[in-house]
Amino acid sequence: MTELDKAHAVIMAGGSGTRFWPLSRSSRPKQFLSLGPDDRSLLRATAERVWEVIPPSRTWVVTGESQQDLVEKELPELDRGQILAEPVGRNTAPCIGWAASHILRRDENAIMAVLPADHYISETDGYVDSLRRGLEAATHGDYVTIGIRPTRAETGFGYIEVGGELDPGVFRARRFVEKPNRQRAEQFVASDRFLWNSGMFFFLASRILDAIDQHLPGLGNELRRYDEAARSGDEASAVRATYADLPAVSVDHGIMEKVDAVSVVPGSFPWSDLGSWTSAWELAEQDEHANVLPEDGICVDAHRNYVHAPSGKLIALVGVDDLVVVDSGDALLIVPSDRAQDVREVVAKLRERKDPRR
Amino acid sequence: MTELDKAHAVIMAGGSGTRFWPLSRSSRPKQFLSLGPDDRSLLRATAERVWEVIPPSRTWVVTGESQQDLVEKELPELDRGQILAEPVGRNTAPCIGWAASHILRRDENAIMAVLPADHYISETDGYVDSLRRGLEAATHGDYVTIGIRPTRAETGFGYIEVGGELDPGVFRARRFVEKPNRQRAEQFVASDRFLWNSGMFFFLASRILDAIDQHLPGLGNELRRYDEAARSGDEASAVRATYADLPAVSVDHGIMEKVDAVSVVPGSFPWSDLGSWTSAWELAEQDEHANVLPEDGICVDAHRNYVHAPSGKLIALVGVDDLVVVDSGDALLIVPSDRAQDVREVVAKLRERKDPRR
Numbered sequence: 001m002t003e004l005d006k007a008h009a010v011i012m013a014g015g016s017g018t019r020f021w022p023l024s025r026s027s028r029p030k031q032f033l034s035l036g037p038d039d040r041s042l043l044r045a046t047a048e049r050v051w052e053v054i055p056p057s058r059t060w061v062v063t064g065e066s067q068q069d070l071v072e073k074e075l076p077e078l079d080r081g082q083i084l085a086e087p088v089g090r091n092t093a094p095c096i097g098w099a100a101s102h103i104l105r106r107d108e109n110a111i112m113a114v115l116p117a118d119h120y121i122s123e124t125d126g127y128v129d130s131l132r133r134g135l136e137a138a139t140h141g142d143y144v145t146i147g148i149r150p151t152r153a154e155t156g157f158g159y160i161e162v163g164g165e166l167d168p169g170v171f172r173a174r175r176f177v178e179k180p181n182r183q184r185a186e187q188f189v190a191s192d193r194f195l196w197n198s199g200m201f202f203f204l205a206s207r208i209l210d211a212i213d214q215h216l217p218g219l220g221n222e223l224r225r226y227d228e229a230a231r232s233g234d235e236a237s238a239v240r241a242t243y244a245d246l247p248a249v250s251v252d253h254g255i256m257e258k259v260d261a262v263s264v265v266p267g268s269f270p271w272s273d274l275g276s277w278t279s280a281w282e283l284a285e286q287d288e289h290a291n292v293l294p295e296d297g298i299c300v301d302a303h304r305n306y307v308h309a310p311s312g313k314l315i316a317l318v319g320v321d322d323l324v325v326v327d328s329g330d331a332l333l334i335v336p337s338d339r340a341q342d343v344r345e346v347v348a349k350l351r352e353r354k355d356p357r358r
Numbered sequence: 359m360t361e362l363d364k365a366h367a368v369i370m371a372g373g374s375g376t377r378f379w380p381l382s383r384s385s386r387p388k389q390f391l392s393l394g395p396d397d398r399s400l401l402r403a404t405a406e407r408v409w410e411v412i413p414p415s416r417t418w419v420v421t422g423e424s425q426q427d428l429v430e431k432e433l434p435e436l437d438r439g440q441i442l443a444e445p446v447g448r449n450t451a452p453c454i455g456w457a458a459s460h461i462l463r464r465d466e467n468a469i470m471a472v473l474p475a476d477h478y479i480s481e482t483d484g485y486v487d488s489l490r491r492g493l494e495a496a497t498h499g500d501y502v503t504i505g506i507r508p509t510r511a512e513t514g515f516g517y518i519e520v521g522g523e524l525d526p527g528v529f530r531a532r533r534f535v536e537k538p539n540r541q542r543a544e545q546f547v548a549s550d551r552f553l554w555n556s557g558m559f560f561f562l563a564s565r566i567l568d569a570i571d572q573h574l575p576g577l578g579n580e581l582r583r584y585d586e587a588a589r590s591g592d593e594a595s596a597v598r599a600t601y602a603d604l605p606a607v608s609v610d611h612g613i614m615e616k617v618d619a620v621s622v623v624p625g626s627f628p629w630s631d632l633g634s635w636t637s638a639w640e641l642a643e644q645d646e647h648a649n650v651l652p653e654d655g656i657c658v659d660a661h662r663n664y665v666h667a668p669s670g671k672l673i674a675l676v677g678v679d680d681l682v683v684v685d686s687g688d689a690l691l692i693v694p695s696d697r698a699q700d701v702r703e704v705v706a707k708l709r710e711r712k713d714p715r716r
Contacts, residue, residue, distance in 0.1 A: 325690075336678060
């Protein structure tokens with residue numbers, strides 16, 4: 001572990017998901033909320049976790065232009081220059097490529113740890129261990145990812161097939177598999193050879209740019225133009241002029257599935273992608289009837305409900321089961337747990353009628 | 359209709375029901391709320407309806423001591439002396455008897471219209487017509503009540519069996535029947551000879567005191583003591599000393615079921631006793647899927663829900679049916695419509711833990 005002073009963290013905080021409406025809004029997406037049993041925002045928690053290994057001075061955040069101020073407020077340890085503002089989200093390959101070229105200008109041997117800002121990880125030690133292993137493996141030139149041991153036959157995630165062990169705790173990744181159907185997901189879980197793709201990646205900044213040049217040459221050319229503009233002092237206007245034209249492709253699909261020498265570090269920590277309010281219910285401390293509600297709440301014959309409400313608000317549930325209830329002060333959502341994803345339809349209706357509360 | 363200048367209205371506003379929690383509180387019971395599709399409180403609406411026939415100067419309100427100020431605020435037209443404050447609620451017979459003796463001191467020929475403060479009546483003309491008929495019949499010395507034509511086999515109300523017509527729109531009341539079981543209630547409705555007991559009564563003040571002397575002599579004696587104390591200028595302390603010892607009996611059960619010469623005026627107006635949140639749903643304007651919710655609310659695949667929330671709050675219901683949802687700002691209740699009565703259990707729990715939000 002000699003190369004840790006070359007390690008840079010890139011936190012991807014550009015998400016604009018609607019699945020946590022009404023708490024999340026287009027102006028305040030999920031990563032800025034505290035959704036797990038932790039008072040910190042997911043972004044803040046992500047940064048503090050990574051700072052166990054990589055200091056704030058080598059931490060970069062890629063986010064949307066409109067969220068720059070929110071990031072600054074959450075992470076006052078960063079300089080404004082460490083926040084890369086995308087004019088528009090174009091999925092992860094452009095985001096990571098741009099960050100790579102940015103970092104490479106400062107450190108030609110830089111190793112990147114690329115981390116989503118909106119996951120929930122309850123246990124820091126195991127995470128830090130995986131982070132160190134990932135960075136270490138990346139120093140050899142590998143493309144590295146963290147894989148999570150599946151706890152259910154989830155059809156909403158990509159999977160990674162694990163091959164032989166390369167180093168202690170580091171394995172060859174045989175292949176990436178996109179979101180499978182139910183039957184395949186069950187086979188994957190039963191086989192014990194598949195891990196969930198966590199979206200956390202490690203590579204040399206120079207290596208990922210090489211891979212982009214090879215597999216996404218259009219993106220590669222554009223990134224080179226940004227780099228030249230940056231060297232002549234006007235990166236911002238170059239980015240603003242053409243970022244929207246970059247291919248909206250994920251690094252998984254555009255790069256990781258195509259390169260050789262991909263390794264995977266099985267993550268030995270509890271992890272949730274917080275995909276919906278139901279995930280928040282799963283993570284939270286539940287009462288003896290599996291209800292989650294603010295302190296002082298009253299349940300009469302109520303089971304497996306999740307209530308998020310302003311603290312101090314008295315919640316009373318009588319004779320209801322399996323509901324998600326979210327009171328954001330200015331809005332109230334009620335939906336059965338198994339339809340929590342359908343909150344998108346509410347946001348779609350709000351967008352349709354140009355309601356600012358979306 | 360010559361005796362209308364002898365008519366006094368007695369509005370019974372002492373209720374302390376819990377069925378509209380969290381909007382109603384022990385410190386602000388149902389009659390002070392606007393629960394129907396009408397911005398006025400039920401008490402204010404009751405007063406304004408009766409003022410079509412009887413002026414504010416002859417309107418009396420009986421309420422609990424702690425609610426005197428609320429009544430004054432709702433009905434600034436009344437003098438403080440027109441608000442009779444019971445130290446403790448003892449059901450309707452003591453309340454009506456006390457009001458009768460109070461009024462009789464001012465007008466020995468007074469006719470009383472006794473009206474609950476917490477019912478919802480959407481149509482004033484028919485109500486005023488019934489009120490006039492009731493007062494008119496009472497001038498002859500009858501004990502008169504308004505009966506409501508049943509719209510369902512309700513087991514929560516008392517019924518009145520109707521006999522022959524005495525005057526146009528006024529019938530002999532054969533008997534009062536206490537809350538029947540389902541089977542009897544169905545027979546009553548099918549027979550077309552039964553009306554719901556509305557709890558609205560008309561009688562000469564002198565006649566009701568005679569009846570109390572005959573059927574509830576203990577109460578009669580005590581009321582006489584209050585009257586004497588009033589004449590010597592210290593009614594308040596007499597009332598405060600012994601009111602709690604009065605028999606807690608209803609005028610229906612204690613008097614109306616026992617006296618002869620009871621007549622009934624079939625009410626020709628839409629009426630609800632607003633017995634639970636479900637009644638509020640029934641009365642409110644419903645959308646095409648029978649949902650009731652504040653303006654701008656969003657329903658996705660949701661049916662027959664009733665939502666009461668602060669105006670301006672955005673409500674989103676996805677995939678839920680038959681719920682009552684009440685957001686009072688500081689509290690939120692969710693209960694299926696068919697269990698709306700069970701809100702009492704929440705209030706009981708709040709009382710148990712001495713929570714002031716009951």
